[in-house]
Amino acid sequence: MTTGAPRDALPSVGVDGPAAEHWYARLGVPTLVNAAGRWTRLGGSVMAPEVLDAMLDASHHYVDMFTLRERVGRRVAELTRNEAACVTPGAAAGVVLSLLACRTGADPACVVQVGEGRACPAEVVVYRAQVGPYRPGIVLAGAIPVEIGNRQETHAADFEAAINDRTSAVLYVAGATRRDGALSLDETIALAHGRGVPVVVDAADQLPPVSNLWRFTCELGADLAVFSGGKDLGGPQASGLVVGARPLVDAINLHASPNERIGRPFKVGKEEMVGLVAALERYVSLDEAGRRARWDYVLSRWEAQLSSLPDILMRREPTGSAGQLVPRLVLWREPAWSDRAVERIVERLLRGDPPVAVGWSGRHALALTPEMVSDDEVGVVAHQLHEMLLQLEFDE
Numbered sequence: 582m583t584t585g586a587p588r589d590a591l592p593s594v595g596v597d598g599p600a601a602e603h604w605y606a607r608l609g610v611p612t613l614v615n616a617a618g619r620w621t622r623l624g625g626s627v628m629a630p631e632v633l634d635a636m637l638d639a640s641h642h643y644v645d646m647f648t649l650r651e652r653v654g655r656r657v658a659e660l661t662r663n664e665a666a667c668v669t670p671g672a673a674a675g676v677v678l679s680l681l682a683c684r685t686g687a688d689p690a691c692v693v694q695v696g697e698g699r700a701c702p703a704e705v706v707v708y709r710a711q712v713g714p715y716r717p718g719i720v721l722a723g724a725i726p727v728e729i730g731n732r733q734e735t736h737a738a739d740f741e742a743a744i745n746d747r748t749s750a751v752l753y754v755a756g757a758t759r760r761d762g763a764l765s766l767d768e769t770i771a772l773a774h775g776r777g778v779p780v781v782v783d784a785a786d787q788l789p790p791v792s793n794l795w796r797f798t799c800e801l802g803a804d805l806a807v808f809s810g811g812k813d814l815g816g817p818q819a820s821g822l823v824v825g826a827r828p829l830v831d832a833i834n835l836h837a838s839p840n841e842r843i844g845r846p847f848k849v850g851k852e853e854m855v856g857l858v859a860a861l862e863r864y865v866s867l868d869e870a871g872r873r874a875r876w877d878y879v880l881s882r883w884e885a886q887l888s889s890l891p892d893i894l895m896r897r898e899p900t901g902s903a904g905q906l907v908p909r910l911v912l913w914r915e916p917a918w919s920d921r922a923v924e925r926i927v928e929r930l931l932r933g934d935p936p937v938a939v940g941w942s943g944r945h946a947l948a949l950t951p952e953m954v955s956d957d958e959v960g961v962v963a964h965q966l967h968e969m970l971l972q973l974e975f976d977e
């Protein structure tokens with residue numbers, strides 16, 4: 582920090598007293614204990630002090646945004662061991678910009694054409710088993726989604742048949758829990774490259790492990806990989822990064838802000854750029870084994886505190902809901918809860934005091950994630966859940 586201002590000194594907007602110290606309270610928004618996950622709708626992640634310091638520092642000065650973007654890209658590439666990189670306002674925006682880059686390459690004339698809606702139609706091939714909530718990003722990039730296979734399986738022949746001279750990219754949504762029904766990323770890359778088509782990996786939630794920052798691109802050979810800055814990286818919630826091949830990153834930079842082209846609505850502020858660099862610097866030096874030991878410790882405390890509940894069974898899962906390397910505690914009941922019961926428990930915990938967010942696994946089990954829970958909150962999660970489950974027994 583360059584100013585020496587105390588970090589907790591918030592600007593006053595004409596409200597005095599203790600309420601002015603807490604923006605969420607001033608706005609009437611309860612804060613949550615988050616044992617659910619790094620979900621966008623729960624606020625993504627909270628930033629470490631060094632990330633906040635970096636953003637505050639960045640906010641004090643004017644800079645040339647093209648120069649900043651270039652230097653930040655270089656530093657992000659270095660930290661993620663990639664040839665090139667850029668910062669985006671989230672992974673979803675990163676996917677759109679990546680798909681735009683695949684349509685045009687770094688040809689300025691083509692970039693202008695796309696901005697004016699004059700470019701030829703483009704198609705993006707995706708697995709029906711993976712695409713779900715991410716389909717609109719393809720449409721926003723001006724391309725037609727071509728879905729292949731079904732939820733159970735896709736054959737190489739389906740893939741081959743979908744590729745034609747309008748195909749601009751293949752979009753692959755990474756994650757162990759999204760593999761069923763799709764070809765492997767390895768095979769996808771081999772088939773796509775065999776036809777001269779680039780592969781974009783949506784890896785928004787695929788951290789940890791940190792090595793995924795370079796694995797999809799440098800080791801597996803994908804052309805671009807996209808990550809959220811506001812999930813496990815602990816950067817600004819509205820940030821993301823794209824890493825990979827330099828010509829495609831150059832193309833993203835042609836489309837994107839501060840250029841007045843089609844990517845201009847995806848503006849990244851100087852604070853987010855600098856904050857994301859600080860978050861990455863912190864992230865690549867984190868002790869992964871130490872983090873895992875803490876998570877295991879949190880899970881054992883929950884197991885101990887919940888073990889006296891009647892009819893409740895628990896098991897540890899080594900990975901999170903998208904296959905990322907964060908363990909979870911899965912809880913279910915025998916005899917099983919009804920379909921509605923799990924939903925009701927989740928809703929009631931969110932309306933509790935304090936509100937606690939928990940996740941679920943399938944339709945009949947709850948799932949607790951340790952990462953976002955502070956030491957003080959570990960006992961709160963178990964207590965609220967314990968009370969709720971006893972109450973539920975009583976109600977039924």
Ligand SMILES: *Cc1c(COP(=O)(O)O)cnc(C)c1O
Pocket residue numbers: 621670671672673674715754783784785786808809810811820821
């Ligand atoms: C979270 C997520 C996104 C969106 O990321 P943002 O950074 O919130 O834009 C996209 N794809 C997947 C698979 C995600 O998990």
